[in-house]
Amino acid sequence: MNFCNRCLYPENHALNIILDEQGVCSGCRVHEEKYQIDWTTKEKELDALLSQYKGRTGSSYDCVIPVVGTGDDFFVVDLVKNKYGLNPLLVTYNTHFSTKVGVRNLARLITELDCDHMMSTVGPDTIKEICKITLKKFGDMYWHVLAGSQTFPVQVATKLDIPLIIWGVNGWLDQVGMFSHHDRVEMTKKVRKEHAMRGVDAEALIGVSDKVTHKDLQAFTYPSDAQLEKSRVRGLYIGNYVFWDSQKQIENAITKFGYETHSQERTYNTYESIHCFNNASVHDYIKYLKFGYAKVSDHVARDIRLKRISKADGISLIKRYLNVKPKALQLFLDWVGISEEEFVSCIDPFRDPAAWQKMDDGSWFCKGSVLEAAINLHTGQELEVVDPREYKQTDLLEDQTAFNEYILLGRTYMDKRNYKAVEG
Template sequence: MKFCNRCMYPENHALNLILDKDGVCSGCRVHEEKYSTDWSAKEQELKAILGQYKNRAGSSYDCVIPVVGSGDDFFVVDMVKNKFGLNPILVTYNTHFSTKVGVRNLARLITELDCDHMMSTVAPDIIKEITKVTLEKFGDMYWHVLAGSQTFPVQVATKLNIPLVIWGVNGWLDQVGMFSHHDRVEMTKKVRKEHALRGVDADALVGASEMITIKDLQAFTYPTDEQLEKSRVRGLYLGNYIFWDSQKQIEGVIEKFGYESHIQERTYNTYESIHCYNNASVHDYVKYLKFGYSKVNDHVARDIRLKRMNKAKGLELINQYLDVKPGTLEVFLDWVGLTEDEMLQYIDPFRDPTAWEKDGSGHWQCIGSVLDAGLNMTTGTELEVSDPREYRLTDLLEDQSGFNEYILLGRSYMDTRNYKAVEG
């Protein structure tokens, strides 16, 4: 296994990675664009684009913004509404895995930014069955979240005749440099299927279970080409037009809107993924069991590129979190109706043989971890640390010390009396 000499990403990255002659990955090379791009000109370009959608006749909304209540969501909505003057409708696909702090932050987002909001909640038993099927067929317990969150916003846009959906950062650009900032890649039906869903769309689930019908898959069925052509909807990434720095952005959101942060089981980042019990825990653990790296590698790579830490510190953090077995695993197994052995049997066929192998006793061993790579720490490609930062932990408005329950629905308005949904 080869690793990037700068950010230490592995060459088996699930989104595909290219190492150049210096051993530096495509993600690092595209990230370098952030320091040479004229972002003022980019912002003016964005302003001109958004201006085409303001105050359209016959519509109450200028754009759709997908949200879950993350810090990035606050940043996007604040910029779109308060800086560029658009009137957005916020939409949320219900993951069924919500945390208390996530529910509060979503309510805070809707309340503080004063926006209309729609949510899609699929029948719980159907979600459980889909999760079980996708875990067995594709080794993915998070398919429904990815499919639903990237389908519902476009469904709303086509049905309400809103031709613009605004997303935050392009993850495939930001992580592995699949695109350049200057490509101005937009979110499309093809991008969603090929990259977000790894080629597995809703039609792949038809007939996979007697419980799952075509009707049950409507929440995950993208609008037809005819619908898209009629509505002319486009998906814009803000990260193509502004210097995307999630940590700095969320620090501003904490100060401005009171965003709450929280510890994570499998990474040191206390800002992201905290709305969901499984994103940075069970889902991330499955990623590790398949590829030998996880979300802590993602965060280390990004913070190295942003000149916030060196490789030695990054390895220390990866060593601390990489193989942590999440405490939420038992909750997930009870929720989905599987034993741990059954889940592992589903995952085993999807383990990357360059990252995992069985020992003489038949137990799986990770052979592709960066921790065992014996990296050269001084290759001449490293970036000087110039902006070291720590992720903050804010005070929580209510206890979330346990990992023992998912929240299907929660409060939708925040004030000093109902942040805990108190009686009276």
């Protein structure tokens, strides 16, 4: 396995990367654009774009913004509403995997920024059955989250005649350099299916189980071409127009809005994915079992590119978190109703042979990870650390150490005495 000489990403990245003649990946090369672009000009371009949608007659909302309550959501909503003056409708696909801190942060987002909000919640039994289907067919328990979160906003926009959806960062650009900032790629039906959903649309689940019908898949069914043509919905990525820096953005949300952060089992980043029990745990563990890298690799790559940690520090962090088996796995298995053996048997057919080798005794050996590679720390492509930062751990308003239940819908509060969370 070859690794990027700069950010340590493996060449078998699921989103595809290209290593150039210097052994530097396409994600790093596109990241270099951030230091070359005139962002003032880009922001003026964004202002001109958004002004076309501001104060439209016949509608209460200027745009739709998909949110789950992450720190980046605070940044986007604050920017769109308070800097550019649009009136957004916030929309959320309920993942069924919510954490207490995640529920509070979402409520905090809606409250602090004073926005209207809609949520889509699919029946729990349907979600459990879909998880079983996608685990067996694709080795993926998180398909419904990706499908729902990128379908519901478009459904709302088309039904309410809101022609603009504003997304945060284009992950395929930011992680692997699939696009350039100059391409101004927008979110479309094609992008959603080919990249976010790995080419698998809702129709692929029909006929696999008699418990899942067309009606059950409504939440994951994209509007028709006729509906899209009539509504003229477009999806803009804010990351094409501002220097996207999650760590700084979320630190601002901590200071300005009281955003809560939380430690995680499989990464050192305390800011992201904390709204969900599974994003950085079971879902991420599956990524490791399939490809030999994980979310900690994503965070290390980004922090190296932003000149915040060294390559050596990055390797140490990956070694610390990469093969951690999450405690949340048993919670997921109990919730979905399968054994760990069944779970592993669903994943095994999808292990990348470039990363994993099956041994004679039936066990698996991860031959293609940073843990096993002889990484050269001095290739000449390393970046100097100029902005070292640590991820902050805020005080939590409520204990979240137990991994004993998901929250479907929960009571929330932004201080300990609100809604009588404590007596007095």
